[in-house]
Amino acid sequence: MTTTEARLSSSGPKQSRRAELSRWWNARSRPQQWGLLVPVAALIYLLPVLNPPIITTEPATSFPIALFNAAVFALIAIGLNVVIGQAGLLDLGYVGFFAIGAYTAALLSSPDSELGVRFPWLVIVPIAMVVTMISGVILGTPTLRLRGDYLAIVTLGFGEIVRLLADNIDPLRGNRGFQDIARPGGAYSDGTPIFTQNDAQGFYWLAVTIVIIILLFMGNLERSRVGRAWIAVREDEDAAELTGVPTYRFKIWAFAIGAAVGGLSGTLFAAQVGFVNNQRFDVTTSILYLAAVVLGGQGNKIGVVVGAFLVSYIPDRFQFEPEYRFLVFGLALIVLMIFRPQGLLGMRQHLLTFGRQAYQKLFGAGTGVAPTSLTPATRPAGEPPEAVPDDRSGSRPEGGGE
Amino acid sequence: MFLDRFWANTINGLSYGSIYALVALGYTLVYGVLQLINFAHSEIFVIGVFGVYFTFLALGFQPGQTPNVPLAGIIANLVLAGAVGMILAGVAAVILERVAYRPLRKRNAPRLAFLITAIGASFVIQQIFRITRGSNPEGTIRLLPPEPLFRIFGAPVTNLQVIIILAALALFVIADSFVNRTRLGRGVRAVAQDPATATLMGVNRERVIMITFLLGGLLAGAAALFYLMTIPQGAVFNGGFLLGIKAFAAAVLGGIGNLRGALLGGLILGIAENYGQSLFGGDWRDVVAFVLLVGVLMFRPTGILGESLGKARV
Numbered sequence: 001m002t003t004t005e006a007r008l009s010s011s012g013p014k015q016s017r018r019a020e021l022s023r024w025w026n027a028r029s030r031p032q033q034w035g036l037l038v039p040v041a042a043l044i045y046l047l048p049v050l051n052p053p054i055i056t057t058e059p060a061t062s063f064p065i066a067l068f069n070a071a072v073f074a075l076i077a078i079g080l081n082v083v084i085g086q087a088g089l090l091d092l093g094y095v096g097f098f099a100i101g102a103y104t105a106a107l108l109s110s111p112d113s114e115l116g117v118r119f120p121w122l123v124i125v126p127i128a129m130v131v132t133m134i135s136g137v138i139l140g141t142p143t144l145r146l147r148g149d150y151l152a153i154v155t156l157g158f159g160e161i162v163r164l165l166a167d168n169i170d171p172l173r174g175n176r177g178f179q180d181i182a183r184p185g186g187a188y189s190d191g192t193p194i195f196t197q198n199d200a201q202g203f204y205w206l207a208v209t210i211v212i213i214i215l216l217f218m219g220n221l222e223r224s225r226v227g228r229a230w231i232a233v234r235e236d237e238d239a240a241e242l243t244g245v246p247t248y249r250f251k252i253w254a255f256a257i258g259a260a261v262g263g264l265s266g267t268l269f270a271a272q273v274g275f276v277n278n279q280r281f282d283v284t285t286s287i288l289y290l291a292a293v294v295l296g297g298q299g300n301k302i303g304v305v306v307g308a309f310l311v312s313y314i315p316d317r318f319q320f321e322p323e324y325r326f327l328v329f330g331l332a333l334i335v336l337m338i339f340r341p342q343g344l345l346g347m348r349q350h351l352l353t354f355g356r357q358a359y360q361k362l363f364g365a366g367t368g369v370a371p372t373s374l375t376p377a378t379r380p381a382g383e384p385p386e387a388v389p390d391d392r393s394g395s396r397p398e399g400g401g402e
Numbered sequence: 403m404f405l406d407r408f409w410a411n412t413i414n415g416l417s418y419g420s421i422y423a424l425v426a427l428g429y430t431l432v433y434g435v436l437q438l439i440n441f442a443h444s445e446i447f448v449i450g451v452f453g454v455y456f457t458f459l460a461l462g463f464q465p466g467q468t469p470n471v472p473l474a475g476i477i478a479n480l481v482l483a484g485a486v487g488m489i490l491a492g493v494a495a496v497i498l499e500r501v502a503y504r505p506l507r508k509r510n511a512p513r514l515a516f517l518i519t520a521i522g523a524s525f526v527i528q529q530i531f532r533i534t535r536g537s538n539p540e541g542t543i544r545l546l547p548p549e550p551l552f553r554i555f556g557a558p559v560t561n562l563q564v565i566i567i568l569a570a571l572a573l574f575v576i577a578d579s580f581v582n583r584t585r586l587g588r589g590v591r592a593v594a595q596d597p598a599t600a601t602l603m604g605v606n607r608e609r610v611i612m613i614t615f616l617l618g619g620l621l622a623g624a625a626a627l628f629y630l631m632t633i634p635q636g637a638v639f640n641g642g643f644l645l646g647i648k649a650f651a652a653a654v655l656g657g658i659g660n661l662r663g664a665l666l667g668g669l670i671l672g673i674a675e676n677y678g679q680s681l682f683g684g685d686w687r688d689v690v691a692f693v694l695l696v697g698v699l700m701f702r703p704t705g706i707l708g709e710s711l712g713k714a715r716v
Contacts, residue, residue, distance in 0.1 A: 072431070087527070088514075090514060090517065114697060124434070142696055142700045143696065143699070145700075145703065146699055146703055148656055149433075149437075149439050149517075150699060150703070151437065152517065152695055153439070153647065153650055153651065153654060153695075154646060154692075154695065154699065157647065157651065157691075157692035157695060157696065158692070160644075160647070160688065161692050161693075164686075164688055164689050165689070166684070167685065168685040168686065168689075252521060283561070283643070287521055289523070294518050298514075314653055324533070325530075326525050326528070326529045327525065327526060327529035327530070327533065328519075329522070329524065329525060330522045330523065330524070330525025330526035331530075333518055333519065333521060333522030333525070334502055334519050334522040334523060334526070337506060337511065337515045337516075337518055337519040337522070338505045338506060338509070338519075341506075341509075341511050341512060341515040389465055
């Protein structure tokens with residue numbers, strides 16, 4: 001009991017409004033939450049059509065393309081968040097997976113490829129995800145036994161190796177790159193294709209749909225045994241290992257799943273641009289991904305989507321000189337770490353591990369009232385203590401858990 | 403082909419490796435004391451490189467021409483430029499510690515926060531050079547043209563290689579005996595071993611941290627001089643990035659936190675890189691370095707000599 005109380009009250013006065021909002025949100029029933037989310041999603045879908053005057057990036061950048069890039073960035077950030085935010089493994093070479101996904105798409109569909117095949121995009125996506133997943137496992141198997149700091153440098157090396165391979169292996173065509181990569185099919189009723197290079201609107205809708213699907217998938221994963229194992233590894237790896245969590249295996253899983261999402265975003269990117277060469281996969285890009293995750297708040301998947309949107313959208317909107325972009329991000333990272341090390345939207349409450357039902361039992365479903373402390377009175381009467389799923393952290397609200 | 407050039411590669415690798423080792427010492431010292439990958443150390447090195455370069459310019463040397471100065475004058479100029487580079491890099495490292503890391507330490511920030519701050523600082527320093535000096539490398543200033551002095555197994559050894567290897571070894575010995583033999587060095591080792599106990603025993607932890615950063619910066623500044631003396635590419639804003647990663651790899655290779663490990667790791671990495679270049683071609687040079695790092699860590703996760711700055715040596 002003491003632990004739970006301490007965690008809830010430790011948020012401090014600054015955060016209390018947000019905490020209240022999040023409690024209010026969590027106290028809604030699922031249909032209510034969906035009822036609120038659907039209009040928001042619809043608005044997001046409609047953004048390129050509405051092209052709102054202040055938000056738009058035109059005339060400098062086509063607004064649908066800017067939005068598409070932001071959506072791909074969000075997808076990348078969600079994937080990287082699995083590795084960094086959930087499992088607590090610092091991966092500085094994530095761009096390598098993005099590159100592998102893009103190159104797989106290029107090799108399997110471009111006429112420049114020596115493989116001589118032209119697969120449709122929908123076939124490429126699962127292949128690319130499997131390939132990146134395997135490369136994630138290949139990278140993870142030797143390196144995940146290492147301590148966190150070493151992991152950072154080895155993944156950085158991996159990102160560089162992928163780029164150098166793209167530079168140096170002849171069939172990967174270095175700077176010349178691959179033209180004419182397969183796009184998803186489909187046409188509007190008047191016969192014009194939905195997915196073209198110049199009009200990214202269709203691609204934006206596709207990307208947002210994928211982001212939503214992946215978000216749902218990640219949400220379920222977070223609440224599953226896998227997600228709990230990741231949190232355990234992140235919080236205290238030794239303790240997790242001692243309580244019987246096969247940490248090594250779950251770390252590999254985090255790497256593989258994160259890599260697969262990276263590969264997916266790579267294929268999406270390759271399909272929209274229609275061209276892949278070795279110019280886009282340097283380590284600075286990796287650092288930008290990291291910036292997105294850290295900015296939004298590692299561990300919070302909605303937070304990282306917001307962070308990714310900001311990192312991708314702000315330079316498009318305000319037309320930074322490209323060199324100032326990195327300077328600004330560098331300064332932002334330093335300042336952010338000093339004043340808000342948890343990111344703009346920090347990690348969600350630790351109670352996430354309890355699952356939704358437990359949360360509602362603690363705070364009362366549908367009331368929207370945020371109890372200031374956990375007294376027995378706030379617990380629904382007659383609820384047997386067993387109703388709260390057992391967790392391993394020992395912070396059961398029934399008292400005496402520690 | 404590989405066997406023909408075996409000794410030439412070895413000697414060349416040793417001189418590159420000395421530069422890696424000097425930068426690696428900075429990583430290893432900071433890591434030993436703070437358990438922090440000072441990601442911005444490569445940019446400290448770049449500050450040193452520009453410091454040396456601007457000193458060359460201020461002394462009246464221009465890119466592209468070999469100066470007509472007697473040997474003693476050249477050596478004096480080199481030493482002067484090296485000293486400027488060292489001081490600049492050392493001061494920059496201390497400032498970095500003050501501005502970026504100390505506020506985090508005061509707030510007991512998580513370790514990931516330090517690393518991200520380091521990345522941010524590294525970005526900022528890089529971009530300052532990029533914005534002020536452009537993204538093209540500066541011209542190369544050669545004070546001392548390479549001349550073969552003698553031969554080892556038929557492989558020529560140039561004056562530059564001799565100077566770099568000997569000077570790096572001398573600097574290493576100085577740094578090693580500073581940490582292992584002086585009173586301040588004992589403080590460094592004490593903090594590395596157990597910060598709380600060391601503080602209770604009267605060691606000034608903040609001062610130890612400052613000294614550690616200063617020492618790392620000085621060594622990086624010296625490495626900057628040697629870098630400009632041998633590497634064909636001139637000073638450039640992102641010149642520290644790859645070298646920094648390799649130097650860190652060298653530190654890890656030898657066992658991070660261990661000064662002798664950094665030296666050994668740097669030399670091994672330099673030699674392996676040159677062998678790799680000779681075997682597979684110049685494009686694969688960097689790949690060899692990373693594969694070697696991953697390979698060694700698989701079998702010896704604490705590096706070749708183990709992690710030991712904190713281990714008390716009386």
